[in-house]
Amino acid sequence: xxxxxxxxxxxxxxxxxxxxxxxxxxxxxxxxxxxxxxxxxxxxxxxxxxxxxxxxxxxxxxxxxxxxxxxxxxxxxxxxxxxxxxxxxxxxxxxxxxxxxxxxxxxxxxxxxxxxxxxxxxxxxxxxxxxxxxxxxxxxxxxxxxxxxxxxxxxxxxxxxxxxxxxxxxxxxxxxxxxxxxxxxxxxxxxxxxxxxxxxxxxxxxxxxxxxxxxxxxxxxxxxxxxxxxxxxxxxxxxxxxxxxxxxxxxxxxxxxxxxxxxxxxxxxxxxxxxxxxxxxxxxxxxxxxxxxxxxxxxxxxxxxxxxxxxxxxxxxxxxxxxxxxxxxxxxxxxxxxxx
Ligand code: PEP
Ligand code: MN
Numbered sequence: 084x085x086x087x088x089x090x091x092x093x094x095x096x097x098x099x100x101x102x103x104x105x106x107x108x109x110x111x112x113x114x115x116x117x118x119x120x121x122x123x124x125x126x127x128x129x130x131x132x133x134x135x136x137x138x139x140x141x142x143x144x145x146x147x148x149x150x151x152x153x154x155x156x157x158x159x160x161x162x163x164x165x166x167x168x169x170x171x172x173x174x175x176x177x178x179x180x181x182x183x184x185x186x187x188x189x190x191x192x193x194x195x196x197x198x199x200x201x202x203x204x205x206x207x208x209x210x211x212x213x214x215x216x217x218x219x220x221x222x223x224x225x226x227x228x229x230x231x232x233x234x235x236x237x238x239x240x241x242x243x244x245x246x247x248x249x250x251x252x253x254x255x256x257x258x259x260x261x262x263x264x265x266x267x268x269x270x271x272x273x274x275x276x277x278x279x280x281x282x283x284x285x286x287x288x289x290x291x292x293x294x295x296x297x298x299x300x301x302x303x304x305x306x307x308x309x310x311x312x313x314x315x316x317x318x319x320x321x322x323x324x325x326x327x328x329x330x331x332x333x334x335x336x337x338x339x340x341x342x343x344x345x346x347x348x349x350x351x352x353x354x355x356x357x358x359x360x361x362x363x364x365x366x367x368x369x370x371x372x373x374x375x376x377x378x379x380x381x382x383x384x385x386x387x388x389x390x391x392x393x394x395x396x397x398x399x400x401x402x403x404x405x406x407x408x409x410x411x412x413x414x415x416x417x418x419x420x421x422x423x
Contacts, residue, residue, distance in 0.1 A: 084132060086122040086139055087147040096144040097122070107135060119146075129156055153347070155304045157311035158318070163349040166379075169289050169317045171246045171265050174209045176289070176319055177351035181416055181423045182380035184210035184248050184266075184353070185405060188395035189217055189225060190232035197239050198387035202402035204243045206409035207423055210266065211236060211245040212382055216252045217394065218270045225393040233263035240265075248291060248382070254282040261288045271296045271323055271358070274306050284313015291353060291382075293321045296334065300343055307350060319351040320344055321382060324359035333361025333398070336369050341376045353380040357398045363389070366398055367408055374415045374423075383408075 086104075088097055097120050101111045104124045112123035127135060129152075136148040153159050168177035176182045185203040190196050190213040200211050215232025217225060228235070233249065240247045246265035251257055252273060260267060266289045273279055274295035283290050290310055294303050307318050322341060324334025336359030344352045354373035356366045370381055386392045386399035400408065409423070416423045 084124050084127055084136060084151060085149045086124065086145055087149065088120040088122065089144045089146045090119050092120065092144040096142075100139065100142070100145065103139070107131075153304075154301065155308040155348075157316075158304045158307045158348050158350060160347060160349045165349065166345075167316075167349045167351060169319060169351060171210065171289055174246050174265075176353075177379050179421055181374060181378065181412075181421050182210060182353075183208040183383075183409065183423060184212050184380060185383045185385050186212040187214075187386050187392070188357070188384045188399060189214045189393055190228055190235050191225075191393050193235050193239075195387055196235050199385045199402070200239045200243055200245065202387075202405060203385055204245055206406045208409070209245060210248050210380075211240045211243070212248045212384070214250050214394075216250055216256070216260075218250065218252055218272045219394075230259065233260060237263040251279075251283070254279045257282045257286060261286050264288065266291050266319075268321075269293060274298055274303065277306075277309060280306060280309035281313050284310040284315045287315060287317065289317035289319065290315060291319050291321050293323050293355070294325065294337075294340070296324070296326045298325070300340055300347070304344075304348055307348070319353050319380065320348070321353040321355055322359070323355040323382075332359075332365065334359055336360055338369070338372055338376050341373065341378055345377055351379040352377070353382055354378040355382040357382070357384040357395065357400075361398045363398060363400060363404065366400060367404065370408060371412060371415055374412050374421070375419060377419065381412075 104111045109127050110125035114121045139148050185208040187199045213236050215227050217227035236247045248266040249264045250268040250270050251260040268291045271293045310318050324336045327335040356369035384399045385405045389396040389399040
């Protein structure tokens with residue numbers, strides 16, 4: 084870390100800061116400038132950095148303390164230069180192949196999920212999505228079928244040789260949901276639920292960590308760090324749109340986050356254009372764009388009868404739309420050196 088001394092700091096005060104850093108056992112590298120002195124402190128362990136930074140920042144003769152390394156270590160590409168490929172029971176997420184994850188927003192009935200899943204599978208999806216525990220803004224809207232929904236998902240996915248991605252909301256349910264799911268989704272509303280993040284860090288089931296709707300990229304990577312630090316290395320990040328002043332779209336799908344994350348992190352990046360736009364026509368266009376900017380996977384809502392959907396009908400693709408979209412994506416993927 085770098086300590087920027089205040090312009091008025093006296094030689095004694097500079098000495099004091101140097102002494103503190105030395106007493107903590109770290110290297111001291113001062114640069115005495117004309118107007119200001121800057122002190123580099125080397126060897127400070129990640130776990131102690133925050134505490135020391137705060138204590139130095141509290142001194143009136145210190146202007147600023149800057150961390151040099153990023154505040155997430157295990158999520159950073161600096162310590163893991165190659166992109167991570169996650170093995171979801173034989174289906175790879177990351178690498179040259181783009182994973183298609185599709186299915187209904189919510190598991191409503193066996194038939195509805197089956198009809199969606201069959202089309203998704205035929206069009207090339209390898210991972211079946213569907214919510215059994217739904218985080219709803221309104222307590223009056225459908226909350227999901229719970230474990231019954233998980234059984235439906237698992238049964239259908241097994242019959243079609245697909246993997247299951249589904250959301251876990253409650254840390255008390257992690258182990259139970261993991262018995263049915265191949266990927267545990269952490270929803271946007273729970274990205275900073277640190278108890279839940281710690282809990283999913285204890286299992287080995289791959290995690291799809293959605294971006295908090297108001298989260299900065301750095302906060303999102305720090306949330307991923309909780310899971311990685313807990314011992315679960317299988318984390319993928321999912322851009323699903325953020326809150327901006329725009330209300331025409333449900334969220335603002337931040338596709339610039341995809342290449343940004345690729346620079347900063349080794350973790351696979353998924354894009355969810357369904358929650359990201361809220362409108363079917365836009366989902367189609369933004370899915371294509373997601374492939375072009377380097378997404379490693381896509382999470383798309385498909386419903387056999389969107390007009391009858393209990394949730395998110397307006398953003399759900401019909402089966403015909405999805406089949407067409409999957410075909411249209413292939414040349415785009417090929418153009419950027421990927422396959423679907
Ligand atoms: C969903 O995938 O249906 C969902 C509720 O996602 P998010 O947490 O991104 O809103
Ligand atoms: Mn949804």
